Amino acid sequence: MGMTMTQKILAAHAGLETVQAGQLIMADLDLVLANDITGPVAIHEVEKLNKKTVFDKDKIALVPDHFTPNKDIKSAEHCKCVREYAKEHDITNYFEVGQMGIEHALVPEKGLIVAGDVCIGADSHTCTYGALGAFSTGVGSTDMGCGMITGQAWFKVPSAIKIELTGKLSKWVSGKDVILHIIGMIGVDGALYRSMEFAGDGVASLSMDDRFSIANMAIEAGAKNGIFPVDDQTIAYMKEHSQKEYKIFEADEDAEYDEVIKIDLSTLKPTVAFPHLPENTKTVDEAGEVTIDQVVIGSCTNGRISDLREAASVLKGRKVADGIRAIVIPATQSIYMQAIEEGLVQTFIEAGAVVSTPTCGPCLGGHMGCLAKGERAVSTTNRNFVGRMGHVESEVYLASPAVAAASAVTGKISQPSDLGL
Amino acid sequence: MKACGTVHKYGDNVDTDVIIPARYLNSSDPAELAKSCMEDIDPDFVNRVKKGDIMVANKNFGCGSSREHAPIAIKASGISCVIAETFARIFYRNAINIGLPIIECPEAAKEIEAGDTVEIDFDSGVIVDKTKGTQYQGQAFPPFMQKIIKAEGLVNYINSNYAE
Numbered sequence: 179m180g181m182t183m184t185q186k187i188l189a190a191h192a193g194l195e196t197v198q199a200g201q202l203i204m205a206d207l208d209l210v211l212a213n214d215i216t217g218p219v220a221i222h223e224v225e226k227l228n229k230k231t232v233f234d235k236d237k238i239a240l241v242p243d244h245f246t247p248n249k250d251i252k253s254a255e256h257c258k259c260v261r262e263y264a265k266e267h268d269i270t271n272y273f274e275v276g277q278m279g280i281e282h283a284l285v286p287e288k289g290l291i292v293a294g295d296v297c298i299g300a301d302s303h304t305c306t307y308g309a310l311g312a313f314s315t316g317v318g319s320t321d322m323g324c325g326m327i328t329g330q331a332w333f334k335v336p337s338a339i340k341i342e343l344t345g346k347l348s349k350w351v352s353g354k355d356v357i358l359h360i361i362g363m364i365g366v367d368g369a370l371y372r373s374m375e376f377a378g379d380g381v382a383s384l385s386m387d388d389r390f391s392i393a394n395m396a397i398e399a400g401a402k403n404g405i406f407p408v409d410d411q412t413i414a415y416m417k418e419h420s421q422k423e424y425k426i427f428e429a430d431e432d433a434e435y436d437e438v439i440k441i442d443l444s445t446l447k448p449t450v451a452f453p454h455l456p457e458n459t460k461t462v463d464e465a466g467e468v469t470i471d472q473v474v475i476g477s478c479t480n481g482r483i484s485d486l487r488e489a490a491s492v493l494k495g496r497k498v499a500d501g502i503r504a505i506v507i508p509a510t511q512s513i514y515m516q517a518i519e520e521g522l523v524q525t526f527i528e529a530g531a532v533v534s535t536p537t538c539g540p541c542l543g544g545h546m547g548c549l550a551k552g553e554r555a556v557s558t559t560n561r562n563f564v565g566r567m568g569h570v571e572s573e574v575y576l577a578s579p580a581v582a583a584a585s586a587v588t589g590k591i592s593q594p595s596d597l598g599l
Numbered sequence: 600m601k602a603c604g605t606v607h608k609y610g611d612n613v614d615t616d617v618i619i620p621a622r623y624l625n626s627s628d629p630a631e632l633a634k635s636c637m638e639d640i641d642p643d644f645v646n647r648v649k650k651g652d653i654m655v656a657n658k659n660f661g662c663g664s665s666r667e668h669a670p671i672a673i674k675a676s677g678i679s680c681v682i683a684e685t686f687a688r689i690f691y692r693n694a695i696n697i698g699l700p701i702i703e704c705p706e707a708a709k710e711i712e713a714g715d716t717v718e719i720d721f722d723s724g725v726i727v728d729k730t731k732g733t734q735y736q737g738q739a740f741p742p743f744m745q746k747i748i749k750a751e752g753l754v755n756y757i758n759s760n761y762a763e
Contacts, residue, residue, distance in 0.1 A: 215668075216667065252625035318667035318693035320753050321753065366662060367685065400659060561616070563663060565639040
């Protein structure tokens with residue numbers, strides 16, 4: 179029986195010829211990641227281990243990005259804990275404020291992960307790196323801490339859903355709309371414990387940033403990982419960003435899938451997920467009149483340069499509506515710099531938006547844009563659970579950067595075509 | 600090993616943001632986290648919960664963020680076991696790794712109600728609703744995970760492999 183792409187990568191890292199769905203394996207890790215929220219818990223656990231030394235100081239990434247720049251004294255203590263651990267163990271890839279970015283944008287940008295790698299991260303959106311053809315999945319702090327010491331983690335080999343993409347996206351429709359559409363179809367547990375393997379002619383038309391957005395939200399369908407085949411675009415991205423050697427794995431012709439879902443990208447429309455689950459999707463056409471208080475453009479899902487370009491092309495020469503707070507957060511320092519050089523930051527500020535240093539901040543109701551009781555936000559982030567961005571009676575509507583920017587201009591859920599674009 | 604207690608019942612897709620809201624993640628102290636456990640869907644939970652109580656929910660329990668603070672908060676609140684139709688996968692790993700017993704059993708999760716007294720035998724996976732007089736067969740852990748659970752979590756399990 180053939181193997182899926184994920185199964186082949188896992189087999190290679192477990193020293194096995196073949197694996198099958200349901201099998202428990204111990205796999206070698208190429209990268210182990212944590213942030214300022216999950217890192218301290220991991221470090222605390224690791225202190226209980228007999229073995230104290232890390233497995234490889236070059237294969238660990240510590241990125242304080244959630245409550246940074248430190249939002250309060252307790253957060254400052256957490257960041258200090260991570261900083262001191264990184265120093266004590268001479269961790270190569272520790273990124274201080276000033277070099278840091280949102281981890282899932284930063285790690286690929288710094289070339290720390292390439293096709294064929296196995297990565298665990300103590301952050302659920304670690305599945306983002308599947309865009310590069312790597313196996314990458316979120317775990318908790320104990321798994322991360324133990325992985326940091328042993329260089330290994332146990333996995334139950336997942337079965338897979340194949341998502342076959344054909345056609346090309348229309349203007350103003352992005353990777354975010356693709357993944358919201360899929361989650362709307364299969365539900366927030368539609369891929370539970372399984373891989374989402376993307377395939378088909380349609381993949382080639384998706385930019386790397388689109389693929390990162392799509393793989394990023396695989397977890398919102400319950401998936402263990404989302405993964406894309408490696409093509410010329412992937413190789414060009416890796417050559418630009420990394421010195422690491424990559425390895426291309428392809429699903430076998432006779433690989434077994436639990437389910438095959440076919441999507442014609444040309445039929446998709448700008449989509450929004452209503453509160454309080456990412457599966458509550460509607461196209462913007464069907465959204466009706468939903469007035470808002472805030473717009474957030476950024477996050478590990480949509481804080482990359484093409485997201486900012488898309489938002490800026492909507493906001494150029496327009497104004498954020500009276501009474502609306504529009505917050506733009508480039509995901510890394512390098513994206514921030516590029517946005518300045520391309521004039522995007524000027525466009526945002528002229529439109530009446532604020533532009534922040536990289537942080538996860540508002541996505542999880544941490545800081546830099548929490549909502550009050552009864553307030554509504556259109557956000558390019560990934561979760562709209564109860565209380566996610568602030569007050570338990572606030573609401574988050576998930577959408578693409580283009581929809582978020584158009585909504586900022588009108589003060590209600592809108593799409594670029596509503597502005598004549 | 601057995602657990603027995605009063606049931607606190609929840610629905611589908613209980614996410615880690617409602618188990619422990621992110622605004623409390625500037626702490627990692629179990630007792631501190633327990634004070635805010637379930638706050639956004641059941642503000643009275645922390646007042647009602649007694650040591651040994653059992654949490655029962657429907658599908659996809661623990662979806663969302665990878666925060667280990669979620670099972671830590673539940674365990675520190677006094678809950679002795681969580682029964683659900685299904686668990687989100689990261690929560691499932693985290694619960695095992697920190698030693699919070701969890702068990703998948705769709706029938707039990709659907710039928711058991713809030714306030715019932717329930718007993719669970721972890722070795723056999725048998726769940727008994729003493730209030731209703733019903734019995735269910737839950738999914739016992741595979742041998743690989745039993746080793747981790749017997750060692751009372753991943754840290755001890757690894758220590759036994761890297762003995763000094």
